[in-house]
Amino acid sequence: MATNRPSGRLVKDELYGHFSRIGKAVAHPKRIELLDLLCQGERSVEVLADRAAMSVVNCSAHLRVLRESRLVTTRREGTRVFYRLADDSVCTFFGVLRDLATDRYAEVDRIVQDYFNARDGLEPVSRDELLRMAGDGDVVVLDVRPAEEYEAGHIAGAVSVPLDDLQARVASFPEGAFVVAYCRGPYCVLVPQALEVLRREGFEARRLEDGFPEWRQAGLPVAVGQESN
Amino acid sequence: MATNRPSGRLVKDELYGHFSRIGKAVAHPKRIELLDLLCQGERSVEVLADRAAMSVVNCSAHLRVLRESRLVTTRREGTRVFYRLADDSVCTFFGVLRDLATDRYAEVDRIVQDYFNARDGLEPVSRDELLRMAGDGDVVVLDVRPAEEYEAGHIAGAVSVPLDDLQARVASFPEGAFVVAYCRGPYCVLVPQALEVLRREGFEARRLEDGFPEWRQAGLPVAVGQESN
DNA sequence: CTCTTATTCTATTGTTCGTTAGAGTAGAAG
DNA sequence: CTTCTACTCTAACGAACAATAGAATAAGAG
Known part of the structure; x- marks a missing residue:
């Protein structure tokens, strides 16, 4: 019996593929900034674009990526679309990510200092x-x-x-x-x-x-x- | 006084830029698999390549990305190079990432079931x-x-x-x-x-x-x- | 010094991502 | 029905990324 049977490889690839969806979602500075803002609570696209200093179109595109990774969900109210974290565990994850970066990158601490x-x-x-x-x-x-x-x-x-x-x-x-x-x-x-x-x-x-x-x-x-x- | 002074924007961009380095590191399934393997302990490039079912050259390239993001470090012993997690907090982060994926993607649970x-x-x-x-x-x-x-x-x-x-x-x-x-x-x-x-x-x-x-x-x-x- | 092993570097090619502009849609107000 | 607002979709293009082959390096063995 081989250590890695074909089915085992397929299962692994599928599992790690899903794990990497989270990674891809947080692989861009602006998307992390958007997550940070959404940790505060629900926000409209326009407000998010303004706070993160980006165009509404670009912001919408990044929010789409976050929504497709299921880290955020939306709610429509009139002409406005409100985005919010899909779950509080996303906020926890953001905190762990931020702490790890602070831990690993002395630059972050220097900037803060x-x-x-x-x-x-x-x-x-x-x-x-x-x-x-x-x-x-x-x-x-x-x-x-x-x-x-x-x-x-x-x-x-x-x-x-x-x-x-x-x-x-x-x-x-x-x-x-x-x-x-x-x-x-x-x-x-x-x-x-x-x-x-x-x-x-x-x-x-x-x-x-x-x-x-x-x-x-x-x-x-x-x-x-x-x-x- | 404007809400976002230029210096504030620069600081934010730099901070979120650092945060996204972690994200980029875990934005590829194979790199997550490598991190998972390294959570077990130190491993040589060859062993990692075998376990993750990839070529040594490709594995080395992905390990290089992980090292540049400072999530892993290396140690040379003769002709062999051993990779290990830079810190135990990386293992914690991997656990949180895995749990979040399990939480957010019903597919993961289905695969496991x-x-x-x-x-x-x-x-x-x-x-x-x-x-x-x-x-x-x-x-x-x-x-x-x-x-x-x-x-x-x-x-x-x-x-x-x-x-x-x-x-x-x-x-x-x-x-x-x-x-x-x-x-x-x-x-x-x-x-x-x-x-x-x-x-x-x-x-x-x-x-x-x-x-x-x-x-x-x-x-x-x-x-x-x-x-x- | 040469040979071997383990790993990394370089160059190349195909693919995906990020941004922008311009068009399109959903809903509210007139 | 038209107009406005808020947002999303499409297409385009340059930039970044991933995989591979082939060359180069580093350390040990003969």
């Missing part, structure tokens, strides 16, 4: 620390993502102040408040910019170690829609 | 069950992988009987023994073939739910080299 830590200079606040602070009640939790992302889901008790509005609204914050800002994930570029504004205005501001998807996946309290505070 | 379960007809034995049975001492644990894979690492107490030798050596097994066979992972094709032989010879034989890498990653007892039993 240079861009994020060099800008805010302070260690990020962990999820546990934030929960403790929130229990003590002397912290403002700031969601600096665009308003519609906040409404699709945010950390319970957080205030929505999109980065573009921050400069205008920062004056209304209680004097001497301690502020913790978060956005889409550990490498989102919105928070460093927000911290810059906040510190310039004299607030003590730190960033949450990671973003909303990680918070949600950890099973911590989230809220949807507007909050009346 | 058709090929594996239809052949052995019985539920696999879980790791915990096997440990309990081993404690009671009335079970033969069979490693049906090629001898050099056994020697590179195996379940402590397991007996090495490569599939090709099984027919010849099955006669020497204790009459009426209960046999649990394992190989490379949940989808390895060696075990179903082994169970077929064992049952034909009148033994009660089941398969372990998954293979050696999962056992090792679970922190359960492993051994290296020959065992004197």
Whole structure:
């Protein structure tokens, strides 16, 4: 009996062929960026194209690839088509992929150090620390993502102040408040910019170690829609 | 202030570019098969080419891609070059990828059902069950992988009987023994073939739910080299 | 030094992928 | 029915990838 009977080879080829469908789906930077955005929640093609800085046609083509790999599904609402992750396990997979890249590529860590830590200079606040602070009640939790992302889901008790509005609204914050800002994930570029504004205005501001998807996946309290505070 | 400053876009492109290096590495079925083999332990180019049913030249080219993505590293010993995973986290990533594919593609489950379960007809034995049975001492644990894979690492107490030798050596097994066979992972094709032989010879034989890498990653007892039993 | 083995490099060819432009479709509003 | 918006499909073309053959290299044996 040969070690690899023909049928065994055929089965293997078919199995690994399916495994590689996932690989092909995440073999392009823009598709990974789209997955990252979709880890936040459902988004329309137009919004995804804008956030990922690509043409709508090109974005649609990449989303098609993701849909054919069954990592995302769609829902039509009027003229708009909304894409979302097919399952929460896709978000988990993205997290493992991101962590592996951080682990294997020192460059990633360098980029993060240079861009994020060099800008805010302070260690990020962990999820546990934030929960403790929130229990003590002397912290403002700031969601600096665009308003519609906040409404699709945010950390319970957080205030929505999109980065573009921050400069205008920062004056209304209680004097001497301690502020913790978060956005889409550990490498989102919105928070460093927000911290810059906040510190310039004299607030003590730190960033949450990671973003909303990680918070949600950890099973911590989230809220949807507007909050009346 | 614009939501996406140019520097933010550049940083994002660089980050997602690095993330996609992992994706590109696993975008080909043969490279995934090579990673799966390397999850077992270190292997030479020749052995990998044979196991994955590809030419040595082609195998070398794919290994080069994996090495450039830093998922594997090499070690030279005489004229031979040995490849191994760069880190255990690569094995974890492979597991998550495999599970996601199983989750998302019903075909994978169907293949597994058709090929594996239809052949052995019985539920696999879980790791915990096997440990309990081993404690009671009335079970033969069979490693049906090629001898050099056994020697590179195996379940402590397991007996090495490569599939090709099984027919010849099955006669020497204790009459009426209960046999649990394992190989490379949940989808390895060696075990179903082994169970077929064992049952034909009148033994009660089941398969372990998954293979050696999962056992090792679970922190359960492993051994290296020959065992004197 | 030559020969052998194991592996890698180079060049070539065919195939797939990514992007863009332009046309086409589905649904809502007038 | 027409018009608008949001999205998708088709075709085209350059870029990247995969497989193969043949040459080249590195290390050990004779």
